[in-house]
Amino acid sequence: MPSSNSPALPASPAAPVSRSGSPRAGRARRVLPGFGLTLGYTLFWLGLIVLLPLSALLLKSFSLTWEQFWTAVSAPRVLASYRLTFGASFLAALVNLFAGLLVAWVLVRYEFPGKRIVDALVDLPFALPTAVAGISLTALLAGNGWIGQYLEPHGIKLAFTPAGVVIALIFIGLPFVVRTVQPVLEDSEKELEEAATSLGATRWQTFWRVILPSILPALITGFAMAFARAIGEYGSVIFIAGNMPMVSEITPLIIIGKLEQYDYAGATAVAVVMLLFSFVMLLVINALQGWQRRRAGGAS
Amino acid sequence: MSIEIRNVSKRFGDFQALGDVSLDIASGELVALLGPSGCGKTTLLRIIAGLEAADAGSILFAGEDTTDVHVRERQVGFVFQHYALFRHMTVFENVAFGLRVRPRRTRPSEAQIKAKVHELLSLVQLDWLADRYPSQLSGGQRQRIALARALAVEPKVLLLDEPFGALDAKVRKELRRWLRRLHDELHVTSIFVTHDQEEALEVADRVVLMNKGRIEQVGSPQQVWDQPASPFVYGFLGDVNLFHGRADDGAVEVQGIRLESPEHGNVRNAQALAYVRPHDLEIRPWVAGGTGIAATLDRAIVVGPIARLELEPVDANPDNPGSGTIIEAQIPAQQFRDLGLAEGDKVLATPRKARVFVEEDWVSP
Amino acid sequence: MSIEIRNVSKRFGDFQALGDVSLDIASGELVALLGPSGCGKTTLLRIIAGLEAADAGSILFAGEDTTDVHVRERQVGFVFQHYALFRHMTVFENVAFGLRVRPRRTRPSEAQIKAKVHELLSLVQLDWLADRYPSQLSGGQRQRIALARALAVEPKVLLLDEPFGALDAKVRKELRRWLRRLHDELHVTSIFVTHDQEEALEVADRVVLMNKGRIEQVGSPQQVWDQPASPFVYGFLGDVNLFHGRADDGAVEVQGIRLESPEHGNVRNAQALAYVRPHDLEIRPWVAGGTGIAATLDRAIVVGPIARLELEPVDANPDNPGSGTIIEAQIPAQQFRDLGLAEGDKVLATPRKARVFVEEDWVSP
Amino acid sequence: QTTLLNVSYDVAREFYKDYNSAFVAHYKKTTGKDVKIDQSHAGSSAQARAVADGLDADVVTMNTTTDIEFLADKGVVAKDWAKRFPDNAAPTTSTMLFMVRKGNPKGIKDWDDLIKPGVQVVVVNPKTGGNGRYAYLAAWGYVKKKGGTDAQAAEFVGKLFKNVPVLARGGRDATTAFLQRNIGDALITFESEVISIDREYGAGKVDVVYPSISVLAENPVAVVERTVAKKGTADLAKAYLDYLYSEEGQEIAAKHAMRPRNQAVLKKHADVFKPLQLFTVQELFGSLGEAQKVHFNDGGQFDKLYTPGGK
Amino acid sequence: MSGGTTLRAANRRAKAGTTESPLVRWLLIGLALAFMTLFLVLPLAAVATEALRKGLDAYIEALREPDAWAAIWLTLITAAISVPLNLVFGVAAAWAIAKFEFRGKAFLTTLVDLPFAVSPVVAGLVYVLVLGAQGWFGPWLAEHNIKIIFAVPGIVLATVFVTFPFIARELIPLMQAQGSDEEQAAIVLGATGWQTFWRVTLPNIKWGLLYGVILCNARAMGEFGAVSVVSGHIRGQTNTMPLHVEVLYNEYQSVGAFAVASLLALLALVTLVIKTAIEWRHEREMKALAALPPERPTPATPVAKPAAQSASERQAL
Numbered sequence A: 001m002p003s004s005n006s007p008a009l010p011a012s013p014a015a016p017v018s019r020s021g022s023p024r025a026g027r028a029r030r031v032l033p034g035f036g037l038t039l040g041y042t043l044f045w046l047g048l049i050v051l052l053p054l055s056a057l058l059l060k061s062f063s064l065t066w067e068q069f070w071t072a073v074s075a076p077r078v079l080a081s082y083r084l085t086f087g088a089s090f091l092a093a094l095v096n097l098f099a100g101l102l103v104a105w106v107l108v109r110y111e112f113p114g115k116r117i118v119d120a121l122v123d124l125p126f127a128l129p130t131a132v133a134g135i136s137l138t139a140l141l142a143g144n145g146w147i148g149q150y151l152e153p154h155g156i157k158l159a160f161t162p163a164g165v166v167i168a169l170i171f172i173g174l175p176f177v178v179r180t181v182q183p184v185l186e187d188s189e190k191e192l193e194e195a196a197t198s199l200g201a202t203r204w205q206t207f208w209r210v211i212l213p214s215i216l217p218a219l220i221t222g223f224a225m226a227f228a229r230a231i232g233e234y235g236s237v238i239f240i241a242g243n244m245p246m247v248s249e250i251t252p253l254i255i256i257g258k259l260e261q262y263d264y265a266g267a268t269a270v271a272v273v274m275l276l277f278s279f280v281m282l283l284v285i286n287a288l289q290g291w292q293r294r295r296a297g298g299a300s
Numbered sequence B, C: 001m002s003i004e005i006r007n008v009s010k011r012f013g014d015f016q017a018l019g020d021v022s023l024d025i026a027s028g029e030l031v032a033l034l035g036p037s038g039c040g041k042t043t044l045l046r047i048i049a050g051l052e053a054a055d056a057g058s059i060l061f062a063g064e065d066t067t068d069v070h071v072r073e074r075q076v077g078f079v080f081q082h083y084a085l086f087r088h089m090t091v092f093e094n095v096a097f098g099l100r101v102r103p104r105r106t107r108p109s110e111a112q113i114k115a116k117v118h119e120l121l122s123l124v125q126l127d128w129l130a131d132r133y134p135s136q137l138s139g140g141q142r143q144r145i146a147l148a149r150a151l152a153v154e155p156k157v158l159l160l161d162e163p164f165g166a167l168d169a170k171v172r173k174e175l176r177r178w179l180r181r182l183h184d185e186l187h188v189t190s191i192f193v194t195h196d197q198e199e200a201l202e203v204a205d206r207v208v209l210m211n212k213g214r215i216e217q218v219g220s221p222q223q224v225w226d227q228p229a230s231p232f233v234y235g236f237l238g239d240v241n242l243f244h245g246r247a248d249d250g251a252v253e254v255q256g257i258r259l260e261s262p263e264h265g266n267v268r269n270a271q272a273l274a275y276v277r278p279h280d281l282e283i284r285p286w287v288a289g290g291t292g293i294a295a296t297l298d299r300a301i302v303v304g305p306i307a308r309l310e311l312e313p314v315d316a317n318p319d320n321p322g323s324g325t326i327i328e329a330q331i332p333a334q335q336f337r338d339l340g341l342a343e344g345d346k347v348l349a350t351p352r353k354a355r356v357f358v359e360e361d362w363v364s365p
Numbered sequence D: 001q002t003t004l005l006n007v008s009y010d011v012a013r014e015f016y017k018d019y020n021s022a023f024v025a026h027y028k029k030t031t032g033k034d035v036k037i038d039q040s041h042a043g044s045s046a047q048a049r050a051v052a053d054g055l056d057a058d059v060v061t062m063n064t065t066t067d068i069e070f071l072a073d074k075g076v077v078a079k080d081w082a083k084r085f086p087d088n089a090a091p092t093t094s095t096m097l098f099m100v101r102k103g104n105p106k107g108i109k110d111w112d113d114l115i116k117p118g119v120q121v122v123v124v125n126p127k128t129g130g131n132g133r134y135a136y137l138a139a140w141g142y143v144k145k146k147g148g149t150d151a152q153a154a155e156f157v158g159k160l161f162k163n164v165p166v167l168a169r170g171g172r173d174a175t176t177a178f179l180q181r182n183i184g185d186a187l188i189t190f191e192s193e194v195i196s197i198d199r200e201y202g203a204g205k206v207d208v209v210y211p212s213i214s215v216l217a218e219n220p221v222a223v224v225e226r227t228v229a230k231k232g233t234a235d236l237a238k239a240y241l242d243y244l245y246s247e248e249g250q251e252i253a254a255k256h257a258m259r260p261r262n263q264a265v266l267k268k269h270a271d272v273f274k275p276l277q278l279f280t281v282q283e284l285f286g287s288l289g290e291a292q293k294v295h296f297n298d299g300g301q302f303d304k305l306y307t308p309g310g311k
Numbered sequence E: 001m002s003g004g005t006t007l008r009a010a011n012r013r014a015k016a017g018t019t020e021s022p023l024v025r026w027l028l029i030g031l032a033l034a035f036m037t038l039f040l041v042l043p044l045a046a047v048a049t050e051a052l053r054k055g056l057d058a059y060i061e062a063l064r065e066p067d068a069w070a071a072i073w074l075t076l077i078t079a080a081i082s083v084p085l086n087l088v089f090g091v092a093a094a095w096a097i098a099k100f101e102f103r104g105k106a107f108l109t110t111l112v113d114l115p116f117a118v119s120p121v122v123a124g125l126v127y128v129l130v131l132g133a134q135g136w137f138g139p140w141l142a143e144h145n146i147k148i149i150f151a152v153p154g155i156v157l158a159t160v161f162v163t164f165p166f167i168a169r170e171l172i173p174l175m176q177a178q179g180s181d182e183e184q185a186a187i188v189l190g191a192t193g194w195q196t197f198w199r200v201t202l203p204n205i206k207w208g209l210l211y212g213v214i215l216c217n218a219r220a221m222g223e224f225g226a227v228s229v230v231s232g233h234i235r236g237q238t239n240t241m242p243l244h245v246e247v248l249y250n251e252y253q254s255v256g257a258f259a260v261a262s263l264l265a266l267l268a269l270v271t272l273v274i275k276t277a278i279e280w281r282h283e284r285e286m287k288a289l290a291a292l293p294p295e296r297p298t299p300a301t302p303v304a305k306p307a308a309q310s311a312s313e314r315q316a317l
């Protein structure tokens, strides 16, 4: 009665095609069209706009000997600038992590007057020219500025200190965190929170143990984006930084400084270090997320 | 713990989701809330749990008003329709959650938690899955983990919202039996929501039939099956054939067939609806002039002990709006074979028993 | 149009989703693919449609190899499990889609499209919903629109992936009958996937039972029910009790009861599994020394014409692994009442009929 | 109609706006030809880099000679560009002055006052702006001119920069910090910025202090041979730059607070261009390029001010 | 009925189940608003004050300068070219990444993100390195008299680079979440690839797409660093608005600078308002859909006349 269990030889000469693992091998084809076209175009455009120019950067820095390269990227001032740039970027991204979560939370969960305006304002840092942002922030925070005048008497100096750098970077990075967390928070299942509550969890426990883990990937992404963007930021920072070597000089300023002395290779060398760092970080974050998605993934 | 639901109402905007619902549930009972989609089952369950607030009315646990008791402190176990398992926690962590979030004073030690969780996992027969993540489980397994998690806090009341809704027919059948058994073991007062009448009838001690935000009937499975309080209940509890007729003097005439209906003894010449369950139809080969509804055998499904027949009334009468649609009948497979009927044959169907509702009955609910 | 499936295999990575599947489907047939979750039903259906490519083997439509025919040109109607209706189009636009995307040469005029769509919407009895969006429809309505959309292109083959999977028990029952009726009207070769045996048995002309990427049995509903080819089929098609025993000389001994099993006439003293359907168990009140399996009546569910009984074998025999678990029996409700049994009473259960598989049978699948 | 692109430094936009219209009229009168002048303004060395990288400038008019040296190295302008026009090919000059708060509360008179403890000085970052480089060199030169050694100069400059709270990116930023943000007691900047500052913040908001000694900062110009060869605008370019030396050109420059080379014009504006002792870069540092290498390049004298252990 | 007091109490109670107490709620809102005010509103206000420092007349005068107009025009042109370019790329990349499985996908996604992490100054510089007179293709381009760097194409390129990931980033998660069921359905129904894209995919992603476009546009108009390097700063020709702001600022014309900056902020706000309006409409649409009864209306078929208690009464369908 079983119709297909016969050990007869297969009618078509087929089988070993996909033994190698890839189910796409051989005659298999994709149902949705345009894979070749879109992937091809993506790679082409990516290569043209991003990879080709960036490889020029790499090659330019290779015009240095290894020793020159090392000197260029590890001079004490450059090292100090890394510390400031990465440190301030990290701090700013960290602040954005909390502030962004707070803003996203408030925007998603609560109703209050002016909510839409606040929502719209979140994207402002994307739109305002960075230099303008830098000038305005400096104007606000300087000793005689709207905010600075109240802080200065208490010995709190923000403008022209590393703290100013952090503030400018917070401004730049905020939308990244808010805009990645917001949709995830919107999608998060109310039932999970209800389940936690009915199991006796307090609101804080629910947030900490249930909500936070579920938005963690988005938070990390937002953090990474804000961080990556902050590392490269120049326009808004230099106005507020004070730019004191070893203290408040950011790495992009080092690059500009090298360019001012027509040291293209040295400038690209430092740029390459920054780029590599950012790239590795993005890669790690993406991999981390992929892993998280696979683990927690699937329909629940 | 007993539960009393007193005159609970709930609106969502303009929509009356629950209208003055009252219900008593005895300690240790297993009650099914049964009704069509959107009738307010989930809403009622959530109000009992404290996840939603009633607009009016109150919920009493063991005689005490719970209005001011936070969900957290109500000690209800709630099992959500889509499980709502914590995705980023292992099965073990999921079940342990309710214990871990206790205030330090009352929190069991790690060893106790471990023992308790494993005990619960054994109870739901999934001890070997402790280290998996929810995404690595099948639907039925997830369901049982959700239950174990709810039980971990030793709830006084267990509330289950369509616990088997998202499962395969086969798994669903297994789990419902398993739930019954579990309840018999633990005897915790339980309410479960379903829209599957078979499930409700099979599992529950009592069935609460809801429709449009109101309770239509409350009773044991047998009671609601045998004495449905309204046409809605009759129709909802199983397949049914509907015949239009006239009630007069304790009997109803449907297509020339007289059915006794003593409870309508004082009704005179009123429109009536006669509900006949498929297995209450008697089927005989057609004979000219025989009593019964003449029909053609459209399709016969004979697998297992029961033959399900679909009959098409021969002489669809335009004055009788009930006619013209298919009549369904169920007879023992053996009997069907004995009758020697083939598809296309003409038969006579006679209701053996009917539940009759006259005009005034329809108005009530 | 007839369909031939020839030695189709499919792997996903290391996982063999389909292993050398062959199947012939006659023109105009309605075939059900039945099997547990993950057995490869969807995969097979998608390969037939051309949505997935087989690793080996071929699909023939009306005798012609379709390997090089693009999905677009196969003229299959595919109804997706979750409908996959176009969210941003009205019901009308959804159904008209297949006509509108035709090349200008063969595209019908607007008037023709309109007429055709309305004809189809009438066919699925949802003409009045033409202007709604899918999100405004109930599950059952969506399902029927998905079907109308698939039918609009006048497919030669209709493929339905768990068409009723996501629906309420009640709606599902309505729709399956309706599908059968529709098929009888249109007579387009149809394959539908399900994991609900009741659905498969009720609707299909033939049932294909799949397990772990292979076909276990093909036959009419009655055939597969009455002569299951393997323990898997037996178990999958309905509730079943399993008894362990010894087969010898054309008979099997199970707990002291001798069951005839002529097909195993040449088997000598082999381990055997006896499958007994609940309605094939005879139940009598317990008498000392009576033949039959002594058991306690654990629970009786008596709603409707059938009484479902759960029995616990009294003398669970550790040497007999089949014992110790619950035995399920179904007897007519009338008979149950006549027996006057109450829960807790002791009874004797005797298999009236059994399907026996001896050791060697188990190995094959 | 011929167009000519003048690639210039940041704060010269207003000056060249006026000069261009004068030149266009002059050119029309003398040759009868219409000409259109395009201007490009940004940081001086950024502009030089742009020209080297292909910006089609016909002429470059910078505020630091190193920028044109760089172009000469790249072969974009003639190697002997400095000889092609009078006065080292710098038709105008400027020098470094101090600006102090109104009434000069800290009593700042000369360089020595800037290194006193408690005095804060706003300077442009020599790494990123010519303004800052000249300020640095002026201070260094002040010590040398007074007979000091290099070591003494280094110490002096070190002290000066210890008093610097903010290294501005460019002249404008320094001014903003000093005037708008109220930072520091003195600002070292180009004489040519004074007039812009008066215009933006109103005259008399700050006092100008002329130190005893300062540096002569040349504003060199050159024809970009690469472009003019291609465009055939060599004559026009030369005419354009020549006209800078004309009386009219010098007059316009003076109006924009750039010191004219023409002594007559300079005298005429003696109230603006107070005479003070000026030294040239060549005199003390060889050339600006040399100074750049020794002082400002990575690891140079300036870096040592800020790196621990460096001196 | 148990009356008003229990009712209010009950409301309070149950709400507390899945939200915070009003105190915490308002505290959080207050914190968020304070943060937003400090970091976003005040800078915006500072821009406005600076722009109007010398009165409205000076403000208007500053905007009437021909250079300002040229800058505005160039900015709009740049955005008008670079946004569509990134639109096409974003859609293509999202299609490939979201609808198909292939090896190296995570890596590709990272590469798409990369421009976020490149310092804008470096972004400009790399184009100079490739296309500048001393770069790889510089001599060839000069020979053929093709101007890219220090001309509008260069500005567009730099802008494209800087805004590269915006649209793709917006679309990829959206399209991943939507899956490809509808596309498969369209193909089975005989639609070609293009038809599937235009009629099925595009309408489904249009909101996300629009949002991406708006963000991309905002950033394209506001970009300073990268454009600065490749622009050449030719007055009236290659100065975009942000560059013009810089020039004016350095010229000690802060009113002019902030006037143009305020215009940029205004442009940004306008796009944000458009975005908000669009979102609001979308939301309303969604709400309208959700508000409709999910199940069939009661008079489904005119079978059972007065007895229409429930659908189930209609005798076996």
Ligand SMILES: Nc1ncnc2c1ncn2[C@@H]1O[C@H](COP(=O)(O)OP(=O)(O)OP(=O)(O)O)[C@@H](O)[C@H]1O
Binding pocket: B012, B013, B015, B017, B035, B036, B037, B038, B039, B040, B041, B042, B043, B044, B195
């Ligand atoms: N938060 C809400 N806002 C508005 N209406 C709601 C809300 N919750 C439920 N409703 C409405 O109240 C009615 C009852 O909903 P409820 O979820 O209790 O139904 P149900 O009986 O559980 O149905 P189902 O079987 O479909 O789950 C529905 O019509 C639903 O649309």
Ligand SMILES: Nc1ncnc2c1ncn2[C@@H]1O[C@H](COP(=O)(O)OP(=O)(O)OP(=O)(O)O)[C@@H](O)[C@H]1O
Binding pocket: C012, C013, C015, C017, C035, C036, C037, C038, C039, C040, C041, C042, C043, C044, C195
């Ligand atoms: N694209 C895929 N990649 C990897 N594995 C797959 C893929 N599609 C299906 N499978 C696997 O192939 C097996 C058969 O899948 P299929 O969807 O055909 O099952 P099914 O019989 O339709 O099950 P269900 O009833 O759950 O829908 C499953 O184990 C599934 O995990």
Ligand SMILES: [Mg+2]
Binding pocket: B041, B042, B043, B161
């Ligand atoms: Mg519900």
Ligand SMILES: [Mg+2]
Binding pocket: C041, C042, C043, C161, C162
């Ligand atoms: Mg499937």
Ligand SMILES: O=S(=O)([O-])[O-]
Binding pocket: C087, C088, E203, E204, E205, E206, E207, E208
């Ligand atoms: O893409 S939508 O879900 O907004 O249609």
